[in-house]
Amino acid sequence: MARKPKNTFSVDHIAGGGLVDRCRLLGGGLTLGAGMAASGIAMTGPTHADAALSEWVTQAGETVRGYGVPAPEEGYVQRALIRPYGDLAPGYSFSGTPLQYLRGSITPNGLHFEVHHGGRPLLDAYDHRLMIHGLVDRPLQFDAAALERYPMVSNVHFLECAGNSGRNASENGPPQITIDQLHGLVSNAEWTGVPLNLLLDEAGVRPEGKWVIAIGDDGPGMARSIPIEKMMGDGILALYQNGERLRPEQGYPMRLLLPGYEGNMNVKWVTSLFVTGSPAHTKSESGEYSELLADGQTAQFTFGMGVKSLITHPSALMTMQGPGFYEISELAWSGAGRIARVEVSADGGQSWADAELAGPVLSRAVTRFRIPWVWDGTPTDLVSRATDETGAVQPTRTAWKAKYAPSNFLHYNAIQPWRITAQGEVENVYL
Amino acid sequence: MARKPKNTFSVDHIAGGGLVDRCRLLGGGLTLGAGMAASGIAMTGPTHADAALSEWVTQAGETVRGYGVPAPEEGYVQRALIRPYGDLAPGYSFSGTPLQYLRGSITPNGLHFEVHHGGRPLLDAYDHRLMIHGLVDRPLQFDAAALERYPMVSNVHFLECAGNSGRNASENGPPQITIDQLHGLVSNAEWTGVPLNLLLDEAGVRPEGKWVIAIGDDGPGMARSIPIEKMMGDGILALYQNGERLRPEQGYPMRLLLPGYEGNMNVKWVTSLFVTGSPAHTKSESGEYSELLADGQTAQFTFGMGVKSLITHPSALMTMQGPGFYEISELAWSGAGRIARVEVSADGGQSWADAELAGPVLSRAVTRFRIPWVWDGTPTDLVSRATDETGAVQPTRTAWKAKYAPSNFLHYNAIQPWRITAQGEVENVYL
Numbered sequence: 001m002a003r004k005p006k007n008t009f010s011v012d013h014i015a016g017g018g019l020v021d022r023c024r025l026l027g028g029g030l031t032l033g034a035g036m037a038a039s040g041i042a043m044t045g046p047t048h049a050d051a052a053l054s055e056w057v058t059q060a061g062e063t064v065r066g067y068g069v070p071a072p073e074e075g076y077v078q079r080a081l082i083r084p085y086g087d088l089a090p091g092y093s094f095s096g097t098p099l100q101y102l103r104g105s106i107t108p109n110g111l112h113f114e115v116h117h118g119g120r121p122l123l124d125a126y127d128h129r130l131m132i133h134g135l136v137d138r139p140l141q142f143d144a145a146a147l148e149r150y151p152m153v154s155n156v157h158f159l160e161c162a163g164n165s166g167r168n169a170s171e172n173g174p175p176q177i178t179i180d181q182l183h184g185l186v187s188n189a190e191w192t193g194v195p196l197n198l199l200l201d202e203a204g205v206r207p208e209g210k211w212v213i214a215i216g217d218d219g220p221g222m223a224r225s226i227p228i229e230k231m232m233g234d235g236i237l238a239l240y241q242n243g244e245r246l247r248p249e250q251g252y253p254m255r256l257l258l259p260g261y262e263g264n265m266n267v268k269w270v271t272s273l274f275v276t277g278s279p280a281h282t283k284s285e286s287g288e289y290s291e292l293l294a295d296g297q298t299a300q301f302t303f304g305m306g307v308k309s310l311i312t313h314p315s316a317l318m319t320m321q322g323p324g325f326y327e328i329s330e331l332a333w334s335g336a337g338r339i340a341r342v343e344v345s346a347d348g349g350q351s352w353a354d355a356e357l358a359g360p361v362l363s364r365a366v367t368r369f370r371i372p373w374v375w376d377g378t379p380t381d382l383v384s385r386a387t388d389e390t391g392a393v394q395p396t397r398t399a400w401k402a403k404y405a406p407s408n409f410l411h412y413n414a415i416q417p418w419r420i421t422a423q424g425e426v427e428n429v430y431l
Numbered sequence: 432m433a434r435k436p437k438n439t440f441s442v443d444h445i446a447g448g449g450l451v452d453r454c455r456l457l458g459g460g461l462t463l464g465a466g467m468a469a470s471g472i473a474m475t476g477p478t479h480a481d482a483a484l485s486e487w488v489t490q491a492g493e494t495v496r497g498y499g500v501p502a503p504e505e506g507y508v509q510r511a512l513i514r515p516y517g518d519l520a521p522g523y524s525f526s527g528t529p530l531q532y533l534r535g536s537i538t539p540n541g542l543h544f545e546v547h548h549g550g551r552p553l554l555d556a557y558d559h560r561l562m563i564h565g566l567v568d569r570p571l572q573f574d575a576a577a578l579e580r581y582p583m584v585s586n587v588h589f590l591e592c593a594g595n596s597g598r599n600a601s602e603n604g605p606p607q608i609t610i611d612q613l614h615g616l617v618s619n620a621e622w623t624g625v626p627l628n629l630l631l632d633e634a635g636v637r638p639e640g641k642w643v644i645a646i647g648d649d650g651p652g653m654a655r656s657i658p659i660e661k662m663m664g665d666g667i668l669a670l671y672q673n674g675e676r677l678r679p680e681q682g683y684p685m686r687l688l689l690p691g692y693e694g695n696m697n698v699k700w701v702t703s704l705f706v707t708g709s710p711a712h713t714k715s716e717s718g719e720y721s722e723l724l725a726d727g728q729t730a731q732f733t734f735g736m737g738v739k740s741l742i743t744h745p746s747a748l749m750t751m752q753g754p755g756f757y758e759i760s761e762l763a764w765s766g767a768g769r770i771a772r773v774e775v776s777a778d779g780g781q782s783w784a785d786a787e788l789a790g791p792v793l794s795r796a797v798t799r800f801r802i803p804w805v806w807d808g809t810p811t812d813l814v815s816r817a818t819d820e821t822g823a824v825q826p827t828r829t830a831w832k833a834k835y836a837p838s839n840f841l842h843y844n845a846i847q848p849w850r851i852t853a854q855g856e857v858e859n860v861y862l
Contacts, residue, residue, distance in 0.1 A: 022582065054554065057650050061550025063516040064526035064680075066509030067541045070498070071683045073556045074676050078497030085494040095495035103671040104585040104623040108540055110498045111675065119492025123485065125504045148744075151453065151758045154535040154789045154799055192535040219488050240534040242673065244542065245505050249495075252502045313579075327582045358585045360791040368585055 015353035017346025017380050019328075020372035022356045070110075077101045079111055080180035091118035091219055094161070096184020099312045103329065105358065105368045106156070107187035109242050114249045115161050115185065117284075118219030121269060125253045128217065130199075130237070134275035137204030144253040147194050147239060154192040155236070155259070156365045158333045160305050161185035162262035162289050166409030168397065168416070174428040179315040182428070183416070186333070188366035191257045192240035197232040200275075205232075209275040213282070214256055217271040224265045225279035226258065230303070234259050237270070259364040260335030261303045262411070264289060292405035305335035306413035307394050309342050309369070309386035320424030323377035330355065333366045334388035341387040342369040348381035348417065348431060355384070375420065381429060383417045397430055446784035448777025448811050450759075451803035453787045501541075508532045510542055511611035522549035522650055525592070527615020530743045534760065536789065536799045537587070538618035540673050545680045546592050546616065548715075549650030552700060556684045559648065561630075561668070565706035568635030575684040578625050578670060585623040586667070586690070587796045589764045591736050592616035593693035593720050597840030599828065599847070605859040610746040613859070614847070617764070619797035622688045623671035628663040631704075636663075640706040644713070645687055648702040655696045656710035657689065661734070665690050668701070690795040691766030692734045693842070695720060723836035736766035737844035738825050740773050740800070740817035751855030754808035761786065764797045765819035772818040773800040779812035779848065779862060786815070806851065812860060814848045828861055 014021045070077065079095035087093075095114045097107055107113075114120075125144070133139040164185035167175045175182060200212075205228065212231050216222040226235070238257040239246060246252040251268030258266050264284060279285070279301075291299040309332035314320065328346075332339045338361050343352040355369035369384075386394045400414040419429040445452045501508065510526035518524075526545045528538055538544075545551075556575070564570040595616035598606045606613060631643075636659065643662050647653040657666070669688040670677060677683040682699030689697050695715060710716070710732075722730040740763035745751060759777075763770045769792050774783040786800035800815075817825045831845040850860040 054648070056552040056554050057549075057648065057652065060516075060522035060650060061547060061552040063550060064510065064512055064514075064524040064545045064547065066512065066526070067501070068510075068543070068545075068678050068680050069541065070675065071556060071677075071679045073684075077675060079495065079499075081495055081497065083495075085491075091491035093495040095497070101676075102674040103583060104621045104674045106537065106621045106673045108673045108675045110500065112499070114495045114499075116492060116495065118488075119494060121487040121492040123487050125502060149752070149755075149757055151801065151803055152534060152760070190535045190537045217485070217488065219491060221488065242537045242539045243533040243535045244501065244508060244539045245532075246502075247499050248502045249499050253504075321580070324580075326580055329583070360793065362791065370582065372582055 015346065016351035018374040018376060019344060019346050019353040020374060022370065022372050077111070079113065080178070080184050082181055082184065091116065093119065094185065096180040097187045098180040099184060099310070099331065100179045100315050100318070102312070105188055105331070105366050106242065107189055109189070109244065109247050112187040112189060112241070112247065112250055113161065113185045115263060116218070117222050120249055121218040123217055123269060128253050128271065130254060130271060130273065132199060132203040132273045132275070135206040135209035135277065136275050137206065138202070140199070140203045142199065144239060147237070147254070150194040150198060152192055153195055153236060154190055156188065156190045156362050157257065157259045158186055158188045158364065158366045159263050159266055160333070162264065162305070162410045165412040168414065169401070169409040169412050171406070174430050176316065176428055178317050179310070179312060182316065183310055185263070186366070188333070189242050191236060191238045192243075193236040193238035193254070193257060196235035196237055199237060200232060205275055208277050211276045211279050213272070213274040213276055213280045214267040214270055215272040215274070216251070216267045217269040222264065222267055222284060223280065223282040224267060224285055225282065226265060228275070230258055230261070260305060262289065262305055265303060289410065291408045291410045294402060294404055296405070302411060306411060307334035307336065307339070307386050307388040307392045308332065308413040309384040309394055310416055311344070311382055311384050311418055314382070314420070314426045315418055316426055316428045318426045320375060320420060320426065322424065323375050326373050326375060328355070328371050328373045328382060330369045330384050331366050332369055332384075332386040333364070334386070334392065335364060336392060337363050337389040339367045339386055340389045343385045344371050345383045346373055346380055349383050352385070377422070379422050380420050381417045381431065382420065383415055383431070385415050446777065447782035449805040449807060450775060450777050450784040451805060453801060453803050508542070510544065511609070511615050513612055513615065522547065524550060525616065527611040528618045529611040530615060530741070530762065531610045531746050531749065533743070536619055536762070536797050537673065538620055540620070540675065540678050543618040543620060543672070543678065543681055544592065544616045546694060547649070548653050551679055552649045554648050554700060559684050559700075559702065561685060561702060561704065563630060563634040563704045563706070566637040566640035566708065567706050568637065569633070571630075571634045573630065575670060578668070578685070581625040581629060583623055584626055584667060585621055587619065587621045587793050588688060588690045589617055589619045589795065589797045590694050590697055591764070593695065593736070593841045596843040599845065600832070600840040600843050602837070605861050607747065607859055609748050610741070610743060613747065614741055616694070617797070619764070620672050621674065622667060622669045624667040624669035624685075624688060627666040627668055630668060631663060636706055639708050642707045642710050644703070644705040644707055644711045645698040645701055646703040646705070647682070647698045648700040653695065653698055653715060654711065654713040655698060655716055656713065657696060659706070661689055661692070691736060693720065693736055696734060720841065722839045722841045725833060725835055727836070733842060737842060738765035738767065738770070738817050738819040738823045739763065739844040740815040740825055741847055742775070742813055742815050742849060745813070745851070745857045746849055747857055747859045749857045751806060751851060751857065753855065754806050757804050757806060759786070759802050759804045759813060761800045761815050762797050763800055763817040764795070765817070765823065766795060767823060768794050768820040770798045770817055771820045774816045775802050776814045777804055777811055780814050783816070808853070810853050811851050812848045812862065813851065814846055814862070816846050
């Protein structure tokens with residue numbers, strides 16, 4: 001958090017543990033004037049009018065450049081290399097978005113999480129084609145240039161790996177790792193591309209065509225079966241990510257974007273859409289990405305990601321800078337639609353207050369929520385709980401675990417409590 | 432645009448020159464099935480099941496990396512170096528966002544436009560302070576770390592240089608240059624930071640404090656006078672840009688963000704907010720950024736940017752790939768609020784049709800608009816015209832020129848016609 005420890009203050013609280021009414025705060029009903037945050041340092045010495053000029057204002061600065069990069073001082077803001085090569089198998093590698101260093105809701109393209117089942121292929125983008133074939137009247141193929149003439153749509157959507165947060169499912173926990181390592185396989189971007197229904201209609205899907213087997217042009221040939229209704233509904237063949245062309249890690253030159261569906265179904269480097277009458281039961285859907293339930297059955301076709309929220313500031317392994325004012329900042333998303341509500345508790349769930357959303361709240365997109373908080377310096381547990389527009393409520397870990405076999409770690413969306421110790425250390429905890 | 436010339440087709444048009452109803456198109460009332468766009472190439476040869484494996488699927492691909500970069504094939508997507516050093520004076524340099532290569536509404540951070548009056552200073556970010564002083568009860572200073580504890584807001588806003596598009600004001604025109612060179616000094620990002628009213632309230636602005644002189648820590652000490660109402664209203668001390676910390680070119684470690692106000696008032700590398708009773712009439716406001724009017728007077732305090740739209744696809748110096756279906760894609764924004772409407776004409780303004788917006792339509796933010804179009808291969812002029820929620824309508828060039836002295840090029844927001852020649856060349860034209 002911040003570098004400068006500060007004073008406490010007294011205001012009306014709206015829930016236990018020091019939660020403060022944000023509307024009154026930002027609306028002027030309360031002010032920070034009386035040293036509420038008081039991170040500002042009183043100026044008692046010489047003012048800048050007296051100071052010597054800094055070296056950089058005595059000379060011309062740097063000229064413009066074609067493509068910018070972050071400040072050198074921000075060089076530590078990198079994706080967490082959760083699973084680089086060699087950790088499990090060649091080709092398998094994951095990196096996580098450093099949520100603890102980001103604010104806002106958009107993930108900048110350089111920091112969007114990666115999951116590669118066979119590594120990032122060094123494909124020939126100019127020669128890349130998407131084929132639409134199988135149960136269609138007119139098998140077609142498209143390159144990226146041809147698609148530039150098609151109608152496009154732009155929407156902000158999250159992508160989340162089905163395995164995100166899965167380490168919290170382990171009984172050998174809670175893991176004491178930073179949030180990028182634990183929850184970093186979720187990102188949020190504005191995706192622009194061609195609605196899949198236009199391309200499928202051009203090919204002419206036959207009445208018996210009920211599924212589409214999407215295959216990526218990477219080593220494993222990542223393949224998933226997708227219901228035709230999703231493809232024809234809000235599915236997009238994405239070509240652009242936050243305005244510019246897709247990054248190589250996100251499937252350049254083209255990928256599927258299936259809003260709300262688990263990450264790997266949004267097939268990257270997609271090269272084939274094969275229309276069939278039934279699902280293909282590929283390795284990735286029958287093996288890797290299926291959840292073993294408590295009753296011994298395996299869940300089938302669990303495409304959508306659950307409702308979820310996550311406090312990013314503060315979060316695990318941060319150190320509080322003494323008692324006083326903080327803003328609790330969190331992310332929330334749901335594969336089923338818009339986030340309707342995020343509640344925050346600063347007393348381990350005994351009392352709750354609604355956090356304020358940073359609009360616009362978009363369907364199947366990450367939304368930032370915030371709530372002011374005064375920490376009194378005593379141990380406490382911070383918790384957030386999201387509800388989406390369908391009424392689905394983020395479960396407790398206990399409720400989530402009860403659904404599944406002990407080994408399952410996929411689709412973990414339980415609430416995440418952070419414990420603040422008396423020393424101001426932030427720890428992961430199972431409540 | 433695309434690489435593959437295609438066929439025409441017949442549908443109901445909604446205005447002259449080939450404009451098509453997008454709602455019917457995307458909603459299924461019309462389909463692309465009968466070869467409307469027909470950019471898909473019929474597959475008549477071997478399918479991929481028969482093809483030899485590509486080299487990249489026979490081996491593991493690349494592993495994850497900490498901070499991603501664009502695909503090498505996209506290396507040409509760079510900011511236009513409109514005015515690098517040496518062109519005018521040391522320290523003056525501009526670069527423009529390559530709008531012709533971008534889709535969606537967000538500008539990725541690497542491509543946000545730059546205007547530097549004294550170059551990009553190589554400042555000491557760790558030592559950087561923002562001072563709030565002058566007519567305040569408690570002069571204060573803040574570093575970026577201290578501000579991390581404050582309440583933050585996140586909003587998508589455009590920034591546009593007051594000089595953007597100014598070359599269209601010249602009688603020695605119309606300039607035949609690409610859109611990044613002509614109109615590239617506008618970008619759009621999600622900005623996150625601390626509301627300025629919180630910081631000013633903490634310092635305690637005295638009743639006689641009516642203006643704030645904001646000064647940047649660059650060579651020229653870029654300084655602008657800002658009404659206290661704007662600072663206390665929606666002004667933000669921005670720390671983050673599309674989720675990550677500000678880029679150096681955009682004022683790292685902190686800048687002003689005054690939604691809708693001309694670019695240079697959003698002072699970068701801001702180091703001093705000096706509260707005064709009256710404006711300072713700095714060089715940048717009395718000289719550089721003031722508009723000489725037709726009656727010989729100089730306009731004062733023209734802070735807000737006007738309502739504006741711009742067709743990006745197609746745009747100047749592109750070449751059409753033959754007659755047939757295209758999507759016209761454009762951007763619109765206004766310093767006064769939300770865009771209410773964008774009309775497009777494909778016959779030089781004789782008839783107009785409403786383009787469809789890509790929501791959400793946010794206040795003082797760039798919005799993407801789109802409309803389908805069938806080009807019949809004959810010469811035509813494409814024009815767009817925006818209206819904002821205050822009812823302000825984008826003026827014609829003639830109406831805009833009538834307001835100002837011939838030499839003025841600032842705040843140029845007139846409509847931009849693009850002429851399509853019979854050869855499919857796209858040219859800039861004054862109508």
